[in-house]
Amino acid sequence: MPVLTASNSLYLHIPFCTVRCTYCAFNTYINLESLIEPFTNALIREIECVARSSSGLKLHTIYFGGGTPSLLSHIQIGRILSTVRREFDLAADAEISMEANPDDIHLDYVHALMEQGINRLSLGMQSANNRELQLFGRRHDADTIHRAVAASRRAGLKNLNLDLIFGIPHQTLNDWEVSLDQLLWLHPEHISVYALGLEDGTAMNSWVQKGKLPLPDDDLTADMYEFADEYFNTQGYQQYEISNWSLPSRECKHNKQYWLNLPYLGLGPGAHGYMDRLRYETILSPHRYINLLINSDTSRAFPLTPAVNDWHEIDTDTEIAETLLMGLRLTQTGISRFDFVQRFGKDVMECHGSTIEKFVESGLLILDDKKLILSPKGRFLSNMIFREFV
Numbered sequence: 001m002p003v004l005t006a007s008n009s010l011y012l013h014i015p016f017c018t019v020r021c022t023y024c025a026f027n028t029y030i031n032l033e034s035l036i037e038p039f040t041n042a043l044i045r046e047i048e049c050v051a052r053s054s055s056g057l058k059l060h061t062i063y064f065g066g067g068t069p070s071l072l073s074h075i076q077i078g079r080i081l082s083t084v085r086r087e088f089d090l091a092a093d094a095e096i097s098m099e100a101n102p103d104d105i106h107l108d109y110v111h112a113l114m115e116q117g118i119n120r121l122s123l124g125m126q127s128a129n130n131r132e133l134q135l136f137g138r139r140h141d142a143d144t145i146h147r148a149v150a151a152s153r154r155a156g157l158k159n160l161n162l163d164l165i166f167g168i169p170h171q172t173l174n175d176w177e178v179s180l181d182q183l184l185w186l187h188p189e190h191i192s193v194y195a196l197g198l199e200d201g202t203a204m205n206s207w208v209q210k211g212k213l214p215l216p217d218d219d220l221t222a223d224m225y226e227f228a229d230e231y232f233n234t235q236g237y238q239q240y241e242i243s244n245w246s247l248p249s250r251e252c253k254h255n256k257q258y259w260l261n262l263p264y265l266g267l268g269p270g271a272h273g274y275m276d277r278l279r280y281e282t283i284l285s286p287h288r289y290i291n292l293l294i295n296s297d298t299s300r301a302f303p304l305t306p307a308v309n310d311w312h313e314i315d316t317d318t319e320i321a322e323t324l325l326m327g328l329r330l331t332q333t334g335i336s337r338f339d340f341v342q343r344f345g346k347d348v349m350e351c352h353g354s355t356i357e358k359f360v361e362s363g364l365l366i367l368d369d370k371k372l373i374l375s376p377k378g379r380f381l382s383n384m385i386f387r388e389f390v
């Protein structure tokens with residue numbers, strides 16, 4: 001029988017897009033819109049399958065990610081959410097987020113989504129510069145994001161995230177400032193800011209590797225990050241995670257579940273989950289996913305469903321290391337020494353004392369009686385620090 005904790009989360013992966021953005025390496029597919037309805041049926045079946053052996057599982061957040069969840073109709077989103085409500089114990093004040101392409105966002109659609117229970121939207125703004133949006137192959141332009149935010153607000157949505165990307169080929173500090181100005185003018189409750197990653201297999205990576213596009217140098221990229229943080233602070237946003245800022249008490253509860261290394265179910269093709277000391281991932285192909293869920297035995301033990309492709313148990317040492325490297329991403333709270341002892345029965349210094357001491361001495365980590373956090377300098381070198389804990 002699974003260990004049921006007070007607060008679990010549910011991630012639902014929607015693997016469809018209308019276009020493939022040039023930097024994107026997510027598990028998503030174009031020209032498969034005809035599969036959206038059978039996929040919805042399969043996802044509902046996967047929810048029922050997991051719930052069958054975990055009745056009473058409490059959920060406090062749901063996150064529709066992708067891909068482009070806003071390609072689903074409000075009716076399809078509603079069918080999925082009513083299945084979740086029927087099969088799990090969903091908190092009355094649950095945070096229910098959905099990623100959306102600005103192009104898909106219109107007043108009636110947001111209204112209908114909110115009636116189904118969506119109470120937080122995350123819009124992929126990425127830039128306010130049309131040249132950069134074209135380079136990314138995005139469907140929307142800079143005006144569309146304004147229309148989408150206005151429609152969301154008119155519908156009554158009170159919790160909105162906007163994503164931006166920096167470190168774009170040819171981007172200057174001035175270009176970045178214009179995107180930040182536009183974003184702040186829209187006054188989202190939450191902001192996510194990511195440096196452009198060059199992922200294998202993406203068009204952007206191949207253009208940069210072949211020398212067709214230059215990347216801004218590391219110093220300029222670091223200046224952009226620092227500039228954003230200072231600008232957000234002046235506007236009342238506080239950084240709480242390496243890539244995330246929010247207005248007071250508007251942190252993303254779902255993502256904090258990951259950073260606190262707490263359990264979550266991941267359903268849909270290409271999802272990852274962490275439940276009952278198992279980390280697992282589901283198969284990537286939407287075709288296979290639909291086939292497996294509709295045609296195979298769905299009686300496997302929680303949290304594994306026919307869609308799960310691979311899983312492994314997490315031992316205590318691994319759980320400690322993962323808790324440290326994810327928790328250190330939380331820039332204000334870091335690792336609470338009290339919570340750590342409650343969870344593992346020993347202090348952080350008893351687990352990774354020499355590594356922590358080394359980074360405290362070099363000014364990259366700060367340790368006091370209550371917590372362990374990254375220093376401002378450590379935020380720039382976080383990946384190097386995290387590598388030493390695993």
Ligand code: SF4
Pocket residue numbers: 016017018019020021024025026028066067068101124
């Ligand atoms: S919309 Fe998002 S998921 Fe889809 S291709 Fe673009 S970046 Fe990837």
